[in-house]
Amino acid sequence: xxxxxxxxxxxxxxxxxxxxxxxxxxxxxxxxxxxxxxxxxxxxxxxxxxxxxxxxxxxxxxxxxxxxxxxxxxxxxxxxxxxxxxxxxxxxxxxxxxxxxxxxxxxxxxxxxxxxxxxxxxxxxxxxxxxxxxxxxxxxxxxxxxxxxxxxxxxxxxxxxxxxxxxxxxxxxxxxxxxxxxxxxxxxxxxxxxxxxxxxxxxxxxxxxxxxxxxxxxxxxxxxxxxxxxxxxxxxxxxxxxxxxxxxx
Amino acid sequence: xxxxxxxxxxxxxxxxxxxxxxxxxxxxxxxxxxxxxxxxxxxxxxxxxxxxxxxxxxxxxxxxxxxxxxxxxxxxxxxxxxxxxxxxxxxxxxxxxxxxxxxxxxxxxxxxxxxxxxxxxxxxxxxxxxxxxxxxxxxxxxxxxxxxxxxxxxxxxxxxxxxxxxxxxxxxxxxxxxxxxxxxxxxxxxxxxxxxxxxxxxxxxxxxxxxxxxxxxxxxxxxxxxxxxxxxxxxxxxxxxxxxxxxxxxxxxxxxxxxxxxxxxxxxxxxxxxxxxxxxxxxxxxxxxxxxxxxxxxxxxxxxxxxxxxxxxxxxxxxxxxxxxxxxxxxxxxxxxxxxxxxxxxxxxxxxxxxxxxxxxxxxxxxxxxxxxxxxxxxxxxxxxxxxxxxxxxxxxxxxxxxxxx
Numbered sequence: 001x002x003x004x005x006x007x008x009x010x011x012x013x014x015x016x017x018x019x020x021x022x023x024x025x026x027x028x029x030x031x032x033x034x035x036x037x038x039x040x041x042x043x044x045x046x047x048x049x050x051x052x053x054x055x056x057x058x059x060x061x062x063x064x065x066x067x068x069x070x071x072x073x074x075x076x077x078x079x080x081x082x083x084x085x086x087x088x089x090x091x092x093x094x095x096x097x098x099x100x101x102x103x104x105x106x107x108x109x110x111x112x113x114x115x116x117x118x119x120x121x122x123x124x125x126x127x128x129x130x131x132x133x134x135x136x137x138x139x140x141x142x143x144x145x146x147x148x149x150x151x152x153x154x155x156x157x158x159x160x161x162x163x164x165x166x167x168x169x170x171x172x173x174x175x176x177x178x179x180x181x182x183x184x185x186x187x188x189x190x191x192x193x194x195x196x197x198x199x200x201x202x203x204x205x206x207x208x209x210x211x212x213x214x215x216x217x218x219x220x221x222x223x224x225x226x227x228x229x230x231x232x233x234x235x236x237x238x239x240x241x242x243x244x245x246x247x248x249x
Numbered sequence: 250x251x252x253x254x255x256x257x258x259x260x261x262x263x264x265x266x267x268x269x270x271x272x273x274x275x276x277x278x279x280x281x282x283x284x285x286x287x288x289x290x291x292x293x294x295x296x297x298x299x300x301x302x303x304x305x306x307x308x309x310x311x312x313x314x315x316x317x318x319x320x321x322x323x324x325x326x327x328x329x330x331x332x333x334x335x336x337x338x339x340x341x342x343x344x345x346x347x348x349x350x351x352x353x354x355x356x357x358x359x360x361x362x363x364x365x366x367x368x369x370x371x372x373x374x375x376x377x378x379x380x381x382x383x384x385x386x387x388x389x390x391x392x393x394x395x396x397x398x399x400x401x402x403x404x405x406x407x408x409x410x411x412x413x414x415x416x417x418x419x420x421x422x423x424x425x426x427x428x429x430x431x432x433x434x435x436x437x438x439x440x441x442x443x444x445x446x447x448x449x450x451x452x453x454x455x456x457x458x459x460x461x462x463x464x465x466x467x468x469x470x471x472x473x474x475x476x477x478x479x480x481x482x483x484x485x486x487x488x489x490x491x492x493x494x495x496x497x498x499x500x501x502x503x504x505x506x507x508x509x510x511x512x513x514x515x516x517x518x519x520x521x522x523x524x525x526x527x528x529x530x531x532x533x534x535x536x537x538x539x540x541x542x543x544x545x546x547x548x549x550x551x552x553x554x555x556x557x558x559x560x561x562x563x564x565x566x567x568x569x570x571x572x573x574x575x576x577x578x579x580x581x582x583x584x585x586x587x588x589x590x591x592x593x594x595x596x597x598x599x600x601x602x603x604x605x606x607x608x609x610x611x612x613x614x615x616x617x618x619x620x621x622x623x624x625x626x627x628x629x630x631x632x633x634x635x636x637x638x639x640x641x642x643x644x645x646x647x648x649x650x651x652x653x654x655x
Contacts (some may be wrong), residue, residue, distance in 0.1 A: 059646050079572045087568020095654070097565040101265040113254045114570040176325060184292070 004067075004164050005199050006032035008057070011064035013050050023048040026222040027064065034166075036247065039202045039210040042219035047217045049171075051219065052203050056089055056169050057081045069166050071244045086114050089161025094172035096152045098144040104131060130158035133196075134188060139244040150181035159187065166190070167199040174209055180243055186212045187236035189218040212236050255575065266555075273551040274591035276544025277631065281624045283537035283601060288620035289603035291530025293613040298522045301444075301514055308482050309381055312336075312349075312492060315511040330471035331509045333499060337475060339499045345482050346488035351378035354462045355505035358429040360414065368411040371404075371428050371455045373462025374476070381478045384456075389422045389437030392458050404428075404563035405437040407452035409602025421502040426455075431465055472641040484512040518612040522637065536642060541624070542590070545631035552584050552639035563643050564651025577644035584636020585629065596621055 013025040025047045034036055036076075042048045053059035054066055057109050058081075063149055067071045069088055076084060090111075093129055098107045102141045108127040114119045118126070134154040144152050153173060170189070174182035192198045192214055202213060210216045218226040263270045293417070312376045314331045337352045344350070354373040359366055374591055392403050406414075406421060415421050421435045433455070442451040463469055479488040496510055556563070563576055571579075600616055607614040 051648050056568065058652075076540050079574070082567065082570050082572040082575075085568060091568050093565075093652070097561060099265070099562060099565075102261065106261060110566070113258055113570040114566075114572075114575060116254070163570075 003034050004031045005034050005036075006030075006201075007065070007067040009065045011051075011054065011061050011066055013047075013054060013059070014062045025054075025061070026223070028219075028224055030227055032167075032199065034199050035193070035197045036094070036215055037189070037200045037202070037213040038217060039204055039206060039213040040213045040217045041203075041207070041210055042225075043175065043205065044219070046188040047222040048203055048205075048219055048249060050222075051148060052169065052171055055201060055217040056083045056091060064181055082114075087163055088112060088166050090157075090163065090168045092153070092156050092160050092168060092170040092173045094175040096144070096149075096156045097178075098155055098159075100145070101143055103141045103143055104136060104158075106163050107144070107155055108158045108249060111159060115163060123195075126162050127158075130162040131155070133161060133192070136156045148181075149177050150184055153181075153185055154188065157192075160194070160214075161198075165197050167201055170200065170202045172204055173202065174204070174206070177243065180240065182209065183236050183240040183243065187240055195246055212239075255582055259586055262559075262579065262583055263586060267296040269551065273548055273587050274594065275589030276547040277541065277546075277628050278403045278587050278595040278598060279381050280541030280544040281538065281592050282598035283540055283619050283627050284534055284624040284627075285596060285599025285616070286622075287533035288530060288538045289599070289614040289616045290374055290606060291526065291533060292615040292617050293607075295330050295523050295530065297524040297613040298526060299519055302519045302522070306477045308348075308485060308493065309515045310479055310485060310488060311513045311515075312477070312496070313511045313513070314471075314473070315509055315618055317629075330469070332472040332475055333470060334472075336465060336499055337472075338495055339495050340475070340477065340492065343495055344477075344488070344491055346484050347477045348459065348480055348489050349377035350382045351375040351476045352605045353378070353474040353476060354459050354467060354472050355474075356429075356462065356467055359403040360410065360612070362414040362424065365414045366574055369407075369410050369413075369453050371457060371462060372601045373457050373459035375459055375464075377478075378456070378476060381476045382412070385440040386437045387440040389435070391437055397458040397460050400464050401458060402431065402433050402465065403436045404433040405439055407439050407442040407456075409450055409453040409457055411438055418529040428455065429466060433461075441489055445460055450600065452467055458587075461556040471514040478527050479514070482516055485516050489514055517570060518532065539632065540625070541627060542569050544628075545588070545635040548560045548584055548632060549635035549639060552580060552636055553642070555583075556580065556639045556643040559643075559645065560654040563646050564648050564654065567646070567648035568652060573630045576646075578639045580640035580643050581633065581636050584640065585632040587631025588628045588636070589625075595628065596625060599624070 008031065009029050010176060011025055011028040015022045015024060016193075028051065040048060040051065050059070054061055055066065057076075058075055068084065071084070073081070073084070073133070099110070105124070105127050108130050110125050112123040112126060128137070128140065131140060134157050136151060136154050136158065139147065139151065145154070147155065157168075174185050177185060186209060189200055189202070193200050193214075200213075202209070211230070213230060214233055215227070215229050217224065298529055312332065322329050332352070337350060340347060340350050355370055357368065357370045375397055376391060376393055377385070386405065389405070389406065392401065399605045403428070411421055414426060421438060423430050424435050426435060427433070439452070439454075439456070439643045444450060445456070477488070477492070479485040492512050493508065497508065500509060502509065566576060570625050589637065605611050
């Protein structure tokens with residue numbers, strides 16, 4: 001195994017709701033190595049979202065350790081967390097979360113604006129490069145309203161890639177898309193994972209999406225239910241080809 | 250976080266909502282514009298009052314009779330016959346702080362020259378009057394002490410009188426005019442002085458020796474006024490005290506008696522008028538300032554709406570690495586940009602409006618740098634002050650909740 005990007009040990013997260021204490025995560029442990037494509041699954045209430053927030057450094061665990069790229073997130077303050085999110089994590093959301101009335105390239109440049117190490121020339125170059133990687137090089141100046149859902153999600157993926165994070169964190173990234181477009185996005189994800197060796201953590205509740213990943217972590221009631229290596233990874237590209245040519249009616 | 254990036258972020262955010270940014274600016278634009286216009290007009294009228302008063306002679310002191318209470322009856326001051334030649338003599342002899350003294354006996358009447366006639370005022374004065382009032386003789390000569398002694402029937406005409414009595418190619422010098430049937434020879438023409446600050450035409454006047462007016466026209470021995478010049482503007486206060494002391498003595502007033510005359514200095518007049526004008530300026534500027542504050546509240550209002558509306562955007566920015574401080578600065582810079590841009594447009598508008606007022610209404614205006622700097626600073630401060638709370642609210646959002654905000 002290569003180096004470990006994520007190390008989670010006995011992770012707990014409790015919420016105080018009035019007088020009641022809700023235990024969303026009840027001691028979770030697993031590691032993710034560089035280059036893995038992990039799907040995290042679970043029904044609603046399983047602690048999926050809570051785990052995602054912690055993995056994304058948006059929230060801190062109540063107890064236990066979460067090491068991202070060797071750093072214990074628990075020891076970081078608010079500003080350091082923000083810095084960590086900027087350089088270590090690339091978020092992809094279900095609802096894309098692109099800035100409206102803003103061109104694709106400016107949307108992709110956004111994380112770099114918060115990275116003082118990068119000058120304006122490099123910013124533009126890297127944004128163009130990221131958009132090329134998601135095959136949107138011809139649509140640099142299109143605003144989100146001029147793009148389809150799949151294209152918007154690809155812009156969001158480019159935005160996640162642009163700061164060269166150690167992992168991409170996708171939250172139901174295909175949830176708003178039809179099957180064909182979902183498969184296209186998954187094909188892109190697989191390509192990034194296999195060809196560029198990007199570590200991807202993909203939260204979903206759709207089993208057919210999980211089939212494209214290399215490993216599936218199943219949560220249930222805040223605990224790890226199963227953690228299975230996917231022996232036969234489905235190719236999204238092949239699945240796409242297998243779809244009926246036109247499903248219009 | 251580089252400031253340049255923050256400015257770039259704020260600028261992009263504003264560009265996404267140009268109309269709203271402009272409408273928000275409007276309050277500031279109008280506020281700053283109004284402040285500058287009001288201050289220009291106020292300052293202009295103040296300076297015009299001051300300059301026209303000092304053109305009358307800033308050292309000038311006027312002594313007028315004052316109706317004192319005699320057995321409960323008050324008499325109009327023009328009817329009071331307390332100022333006499335003896336007062337003038339005493340002042341000439343004993344006053345140390347006065348450089349020139351001239352009595353004045355004046356009357357209104359009809360002046361006739363051939364077929365032309367004109368109603369004007371005849372002022373009988375001494376030659377020193379020209380110094381005191383800063384009058385210059387444009388053509389001809391002024392009368393002398395000899396003319397005063399002999400009560401010569403000579404006069405000098407103001408520009409308005411010349412225009413109304415003589416044709417354009419006629420030379421008034423040496424001609425005879427009749428004032429209330431008494432013939433006067435014109436020996437000079439006064440240089441035009443224009444309107445006084447009270448809107449009086451200072452050129453609508455005939456000036457003659459006071460003896461002539463007293464004896465030949467009015468048949469009186471008293472004066473309506475005595476004019477004097479203090480040695481300097483600063484000395485006019487002390488000169489006033491001196492005049493009061495000398496005249497009370499000369500009028501044999503007992504210590505408990507009221508003055509039967511009144512001494513007024515030009516400086517006093519300037520102060521009164523300037524303070525009236527300053528007060529107007531302050532009032533107008535205060536009203537304009539209120540609109541600036543309202544403009545600021547408009548910014549705050551829109552920034553709050555903007556923060557709420559862009560909650561998801563804030564969540565997204567935080568999730569991709571913006572710190573609370575970055576969000577705070579972004580919204581603060583947006584607010585400052587709105588107010589400063591509005592301020593710049595307002596400065597431009599205020600100057601234009603002031604010039605327009607000067608051009609169309611002919612009002613004197615003075616666009617002072619201080620008004621521009623002041624209103625600009627106020628609006629920049631407004632941006633910071635009213636932008637801070639919404640920006641702080643934005644920076645304290647929880648990214649998780651902000652991302653899920655619908």
